[in-house]
Amino acid sequence: MNAHDTTLEIIPLGGLGEFGMNCMVLRYGADIIVIDAGLMFSEVGHFGVDSMTPDFTFLERHREQVRAVLLTHSHEDHIGSLPFLLKKVNVPVYGTPYTLSIVEPRLEEHHLLATTQLHPVRAGETVEVGAFSVEYIRVSHSTVDCCALAITTPIGTVVHSGDFKFDATPVCGDAIDVERLRAVGRRGVLALLSDSTNIERPGQMPSERVVIPALEEIFDRATGRIFVSCFASSIHRIQIVFDLARQFGRQVVAVGRAMERNIEIAERTGFLDTADLLVSAKDFKHYEPGETVVLASGCQGEPMGAMWRIADRSHRQAWMEAGDTVVLSARQIPGNEKAISRLINRCYRNEVQVIDATQARIHVSGHGAQEDLRLMLEAVRPKYFIPIHGEYRQLYRHKLFACQTLGYSPDRVLLVESGDVVVLDGETARLGDKITINRVYIDDTCSLELDETLLRDRKRLAYEGVVIAGVAVEESSGMLLGPPEITTRGYLGVDGDEEEIAELRDVVLAAVEALPPAERINGGKEHFQEHLRLALKRHIMRVTGQKPTIVPLVVVV
Incomplete structure (x- = not known):
C-alpha cells in the first residue's frame, strides 16, 4: 500500500x-x-x-x-x-x-x-x-x-x-x-x-466598534467635506461611516472602482446597509462641503489610487478644499510608508486637516x-x-x-x-x-x-545599464562596411562621453579584426555576435568592474 x-x-x-x-x-x-x-x-x-x-x-x-x-x-x-x-x-x-x-x-x-x-x-x-x-x-x-x-x-x-x-x-x-x-x-x-x-x-484585539467614538468626534467637529480612506474590503469600517453619515445628515460618495464594487457586493449580499445615503460620484459637485462624506480607496498612497488623485486635484469628479478633513482609517502596510507620507503632504497642500491612526483610534x-x-x-x-x-x-x-x-x-x-x-x-x-x-x-x-530570467535582466538594466554595439559586414567578403556603432543607456560614466564611446568602438573593431573575414560569415551570426559580446564584457569588467547588459548587433548586407 x-x-x-x-x-x-x-x-x-x-x-x-x-x-x-x-x-x-x-x-x-x-x-x-x-x-x-x-x-x-x-x-x-x-x-x-x-x-x-x-x-x-x-x-x-x-x-x-x-x-x-x-x-x-x-x-x-x-x-x-x-x-x-x-x-x-x-x-x-x-x-x-x-x-x-x-x-x-x-x-x-x-x-x-x-x-x-x-x-x-x-x-x-x-x-x-x-x-x-x-x-x-x-x-x-x-x-x-x-x-x-x-x-x-x-x-x-x-x-x-x-x-x-x-x-x-x-x-x-x-x-x-x-x-x-x-x-x-x-x-x-x-x-x-x-x-x-x-x-x-x-x-486581546478590540472589536471593530472601538473606532466609532473617534470617528464620531471627527464627524461632530467637521464643517467641510470629510474624506475617509480605508481598504475597500473593510466592510465593518464602511458600515460605520454610513451610520455616522446618517447620524450627522451627510450623503456618502464612493470614489474608486474597488470601493464602489465592494459596497455594491456587500449591500447585495446583505452585509451592508447604505440606507439610501449613497450618491454617485458624478453628483459630488451638487452638494455643499458640509453635506458629504467621501469613501475613497487608495489609503496606501497608490499613485493611481482614488485618494491620491483627489488630493492631487487630478480626479475628474471629486476634489478637496481648505477646511476639509481627511481620515486615513487603515494601517500602514510595511513598505508603503513613503507613499503614504507623500499622500499626506499632498493633502496638506490643499489646506485640509489630516487624521491618521497615530492621532486617533480610527483603525483596529x-x-x-x-x-x-x-x-x-x-x-x-x-x-x-x-x-x-x-x-x-x-x-x-x-x-x-x-x-x-x-x-x-x-x-x-x-x-x-x-x-x-x-x-x-x-x-x-x-x-x-x-x-x-x-x-x-x-x-x-x-x-x-x-520569467525569473526576465526579472534578473530588468535588474541588471536598472543597476548597470546597457551597451549596444552594431556592426555591418558585406555578405560576399565579410569585410566591415563602416566603423562600429556604439550606443549606451544608463551605463555609469559613459553616456554622452565621446572618449569612452570611442574606446568601446576600438574594442569592437579589434574584436572584428581578430576574426578572419570568412569566419565572420560562415561561422554564423550568433557566433559572431557572441564573440563581440565577450570582447566588450572582458574590457568593461577589467576597466570599470561593471556588468552592463551587452547587446551585439550584426547586420549582413
Whole structure:
C-alpha cells in the first residue's frame, strides 16, 4: 500500500515565513484540496512586477488528484492568485457568498468565469470533497463572511483558522462561532493551523466598534467635506461611516472602482446597509462641503489610487478644499510608508486637516492578538499545532507562546515554512521531503507570469545599464562596411562621453579584426555576435568592474 494512502500531508505553498501568498495543500491518498490561493504585492527592486503568486508546479504535477479549492475569505492575500491557479488546474471553488462575489469579477477579467464551478457555502454547512469533509465555521475578521475550516479526514480532523479575531460584537454579520469551535475540539482535533500575524501584540484585539467614538468626534467637529480612506474590503469600517453619515445628515460618495464594487457586493449580499445615503460620484459637485462624506480607496498612497488623485486635484469628479478633513482609517502596510507620507503632504497642500491612526483610534486590526490566539488554541485543543500566516519570527514566537503559556510540548508544535511537507499518520507527525517552490512574478498590465530570467535582466538594466554595439559586414567578403556603432543607456560614466564611446568602438573593431573575414560569415551570426559580446564584457569588467547588459548587433548586407 502506498504511504500516501494512510497518511495526511500538509504542504504550504505560500504564507509561511512571509506575509501574503497564502496557499495550503492537504493530500490524503489520491485526493488533494487547496485552501486559499493568495498573492503578495511587489517589493522594492521588483522592476515592472506588480504582484507575486505561489509556485503551483506541485499542483500541476498532481493535477489529476486536485479536487477543489476552498476559500476562507475575500482578502487578496487569500484569493488573488486564484485565476492563475485555475489556468493550470481547473477545479471547483468553494467559498462563502460574499467571498465568491468578490472572486467573480477577477475570474471574468481572466476569461475564466464561464468555465469555473463556483459553489457557495454558508457558515455551518459542510461539503464533501474526495476523502475530505469540510465544515465552514464563522470567524470574525476585518472583512465579512469569513470562516475557519474544520477538515475531517480518515485519520483525524484538521482545523484551519483562516484570518480571525474574537470579536463578540462585529459591526456586520455574526460573531465568531466559539461554541462550534469548542465542539469540534471536544470531538478531537489532530492538528490546528492558526494565524500568527499579531502574536507579538499582547492582550486581546478590540472589536471593530472601538473606532466609532473617534470617528464620531471627527464627524461632530467637521464643517467641510470629510474624506475617509480605508481598504475597500473593510466592510465593518464602511458600515460605520454610513451610520455616522446618517447620524450627522451627510450623503456618502464612493470614489474608486474597488470601493464602489465592494459596497455594491456587500449591500447585495446583505452585509451592508447604505440606507439610501449613497450618491454617485458624478453628483459630488451638487452638494455643499458640509453635506458629504467621501469613501475613497487608495489609503496606501497608490499613485493611481482614488485618494491620491483627489488630493492631487487630478480626479475628474471629486476634489478637496481648505477646511476639509481627511481620515486615513487603515494601517500602514510595511513598505508603503513613503507613499503614504507623500499622500499626506499632498493633502496638506490643499489646506485640509489630516487624521491618521497615530492621532486617533480610527483603525483596529482584524487579526487576533495573543489573547485571541490563546482562545483559539484552548477552544480547539489540537494534538499538534502548526503556526501559519507570518514571517519566521511570528511563527517562532507563536510556537514559544503555545509552549510557555499553554504548556504545549515543543515536539507537538511544528515550525514549518513554505515548501515543507508535514506528514501525519493519526498518532505521530514528522517533516517529510521538502518540495522546491519559487515565487512567480506577475505583470498586472497584461496578467502574465514573468520569467525569473526576465526579472534578473530588468535588474541588471536598472543597476548597470546597457551597451549596444552594431556592426555591418558585406555578405560576399565579410569585410566591415563602416566603423562600429556604439550606443549606451544608463551605463555609469559613459553616456554622452565621446572618449569612452570611442574606446568601446576600438574594442569592437579589434574584436572584428581578430576574426578572419570568412569566419565572420560562415561561422554564423550568433557566433559572431557572441564573440563581440565577450570582447566588450572582458574590457568593461577589467576597466570599470561593471556588468552592463551587452547587446551585439550584426547586420549582413
